[in-house]
Amino acid sequence: EIAELPGFYVRIIPTASSLFDLSKLNLSTRNNVRAYTKDGINQPTPRYNNSILEDMFLEENAEYTGSTFANWKTLQEALVLLKVWARQRTSIYSHDCLNGYLISAILVFLTLDSGGSIINRSMTTRQIFRVAINFFATSKMWSKGLVIQPMKKRTISKEGIAHLLKTFDVAICDVSGHVNLAFRMTKSAFSELQDEAACTLNCLDKCRDGGFEELFMTKVDFGAKFDSCLRINLKGNSKVTALSFCSDDESWRVLEKDVQSLLQQGLTDRTKMIRVLWRSTPSEWNIMDGFSEFGSSPLIVGVMLSLLEKSYSLVDIGPNPENRDEAIKFRKFWGEKAELRRFKDGAIAESTVWETETWERHTIIKRIADYVLSKHLLLRQEDLTHVVDQLDFCLLVGGQDPVSSSGALLEAFDTLAKQLRLLDDVPLKISTVQPLDSAFRHTSVFPPEPHPLAYEKSSQRLPNFAATCVRSLEVMIQLEGSGNWPLDPVAMEKTKSAFLLRIGERYVTSLMNYFLLMFSSHFIG
Template identity: 55%
Template sequence: MVGACSFRYLGSRSFLFANSKLWTRGLFLQKQGEIKILKEDRMLYKELFPVVLFDSTTHINLTFRIKDSGFSELQNEASLTLQCFGKSGDSAFEDIFMTKIDFAAKYDYCVRLNLKGNSEFYSSGYCLDEECWRLYEKKVHSLLSQGLNDRAKSIRVIWRNIPSCCSLENGLSTLDGEPLLAGISLSSLDKAFRVVDIGPDAEKKEEATRFRKFWGEKAELRRFKDGKIAESTVWESEQWMKHLILKRIVEYILLRHLSITKNSIEQTVDQLDFSLLHGVQDPMSFSASLLGAFDVLSKRLRLIEDIPLKVSSVQPLDPAFRFTSVFPPEPHPLASEKGNVPRLHKLTSSCIQPLEVMIQLEGSGNWPMDDVAIEKTKSAFLLKIGESLENSWGMTCTATEDDVDVFQSGYAFRLKILHERGLSLVKREIGSDQGKRVSSADQKLFVHSQHSSMINGLQGVFPIYGPVVRLAKRWVASHMFSACLSEEAIELLVAHLFVKPLPFTVPCSRITGFLRFLRLLAEYDWTFSPLIVDINSDFNAGDKKEIYDKFMLTRKGYEESSQNISPAMFLATSYDKASEAWTRLSPNILELKRLVAYARSSANLLTRLVFQDQTESYRWECLFCTPLTNYDAVILLHGDRLPYPQRLLFPSKLNHGRLVAHGNASKAFQPFMLPGDLRGSLDKLKNKLLVDFDPLKCYIADLQKECNTLKLWYDSLGGDAVGLTWERSCSKKRDREEASDAEDPIDVLKAVGEAGKGFVKSVHFLKAPRLMN
């Protein structure tokens, strides 16, 4: 146990390393009464060593092996420790001493150089304190520092030249077997993703010559907008590929200045990008057109005059607008204003994703008081709004009993209204008696609007936040936890890593942020600690006490049974201090345990991949592969009958268990329009578009109604399998009573297959219910 005195001692030592100016002159430790060291000797030590901590009793500089870069990193770590003291509060001890800090989680980019048998390495020779591998470390560090310049905040280069399993009996033959490892922390994303690096002015001949010698054919003379003519390097890149700029720079520098091959350089940068691609392109490349379409819609909604109450505000709610959707929709060629039928040169999807948009109207005292009447009135307003958009701008409006969708510039926008009475009541507090009088639709809309506003602000500060969330959502779905952890809960978990990164700095790369997400899931004490996500620093001491009081109420029954914990994952935000919005019902305690186990396994695998051989892509793909044998039964679906077959990562295969049912694919639904479907006017073709159609969602809903003995696990983003586990009650007596009346599990699974006829490919029985073993 570290006491208060020990903490104060640690704080003073951290302050000494982080802030003391004595290091510029060197620290010389002498006993009282000893003759002072001459100024000339002090200056000599400073010339010989980058860091001086001189011990007069031994006449040795205790820091003779520390390099400038190493000491700079030590100072940075000391500064982070001081921040932990000031910002982490009660969790300072855990942040400083209990958090695993390694290359994989600490640095934004990791580079591995395989130098076995490299002749250049041996040519540096040996000398007393500077072994050849330390000289090579210094050389690589110098190259990276010069090439990356202000893009990098810190660079760490180490070479563990003796493997941990090395035996001295084998001699020195394994000294170069381990790869050299370089970790790079970025200064900021604006600098790291910069396309042009400006070098010295053309008039400065010596500097320009050195610049060209270092960069070779990448150096070019350019005239800039301010009239300046200077040397420069240019790294042209698509917006959605800018995270690869640093990888290209590092690779170019090392290949140019070191005698190594391209295969010897392994960088942890883009190995997981495959999971976010829609076909061969990241759908985030369509974000600009999506935002442009929304702006047009928003302006047109505000201009509508022929409705009793004018539109006062329009707010986008879908994750695609805040750049956290794994697959934001690309513009559909048929979802546009009136015109000619476009020529289609590729497969056209039959389905289109709707994007939810919230509307608020001007205030009025004429709203009805009955909840049902309110919803009917809102529907009437939406229909009138859609009619006005059609008449004024030729936009297509489709209406159902529950929703009104508007086609605009290739997108389908689903309009929702939050009325003023609902807004005034729900703002008081979600869990209050008055808040409960609000219709569930208004409550849901309000919470979504608050969440969306908060995340939008976060995305503006941390551009890498979106890609990390997308990876996290893809991982959760690929391991069939779509029903357990909502998209909003995942966004809050990742947000916590950015607003409270200590003892690290804010993550600036996808893989580093993703690894920290996995470790948060795996290592956080969900049973006894609420996770407070304070994005805008809104909470004071009173708010935190209120949150802890609400949290303790949910844990009162823990001593009687751990199954009484609800919610199992407590996420507190400024708009939801009682964790009622996203985790009230799921994950439950058993789902959370499974989720934690999967996160721990994936985090360990990802860490090993960063340190070990990374060239084989299938090893990275394992992070998104879930073992089907972990379920009691498995349903395999026809992948070519999913609404977006191209989103399927890996077709599911199962060679275990008993085949209970199988069936052929139905021809009633095709995910892509056939050539014969593209005949007729544009209006007729629009009627063939399936808005928000997902056969998996429909099938899951049917199974949940009919099969209460089965727990369903599935991937909502594009999986072709559904895992089944037998539900068990908490009471053994009830288990025995139910077992005597239970249906044959084979009959249950046959019914499951029959319910999905035309969509279900096969049903496999792997394990019987526990009481039947």
């Protein structure tokens, strides 16, 4: 009956508690993959060694963790909440970030004096959950390494912890003092974990019912998390087939790091975060098939943008040509896209230029990623699928996006605001003019376009038909302070209407005077 339950699995995890000599599994010096060499010299294999140590001390760690959770109901319930929270965020519940056992190990650490004993038996389930999330997001202990041992029974030295931090991106030393439980966790995965935890803290404070639905009931996948997503088909790629299975790390993890490095170097400060995941193990993989099915699924990349001014910049500025070594590296990386340019401030630097129309600047990230990956990984255009511009055609009117007129719109608003602030002969001076309409925020469904008859000179041919009305856009006018406003609501509304009528009259008069002045000066000239 149990075998027929959907989603029910029995996982058998083998251990090897006494098969190997610990001295042969030293993380800093020993090589246990003979084919892993550089210039004929065997290289240390810390990740491979750590994976063997993990199997050796699995029972000891499981027993210690189990004893901590035994008879502590609120801690058990908090662990369930944290697992559900992590599972709902597919990009952090992955091979290079969190798993259920790692979450339980971190909770155990927070109950020990080495973790500050910030979790105790007097706390509720929700309090423990919040403490753990806050630890993920803000704790400075991560930079020093976590050790799941009481202070008085610590067996690992400060030098040992420092070596773990130097060898791995994240260090969580187990109860034996020999294993780094977080040896698979990457720097980019840890950055995303901290970012997601910070968002969760914000949700706990501001969302209804403590954010229960948002945190535990809502799936947050790549498309919901990142501003731009890229799917890379690597099946049959020469870079993949050339990878050796005899290395310190899994070969597909090596390619993940290569893609991450290339995109970070190409996108520089345009992005706040880049996340690369390759779920290379098919869900129904049969061990008898060997590695033949590995690499068939696409590699997924998520990109979170930084400030829009940086993300959509048309020019990437590189090193000064006088810095010869850096300039050579820049040209080698960018190839034919690199060029030497002189900028307005007189500086001369290597650079890359991504010329594009105003309404297509959101595709600059896509163009850079395509160029870099095609050049360095020998990928074809059809192997790269971006989720960024598939629906852009819906926004085009006459072959271009109406948002291209936003520059003229903002100039018109600035002119209006200046003219209103200069009006005289009104009871109260206008102090500020603020835009309210969605068109000013570039979020209008149908952005306004300049009327074809609104300009004196135009190179465009006049249309046969033109709208007789111009769409109005809301702005807010703020007057200087006064203590003479009426308190009665009806009187207040009538006073505001009178103000608006007076401002309108004065504005029309000022425009007429302006046009008469322009006409007379033109006539006299």
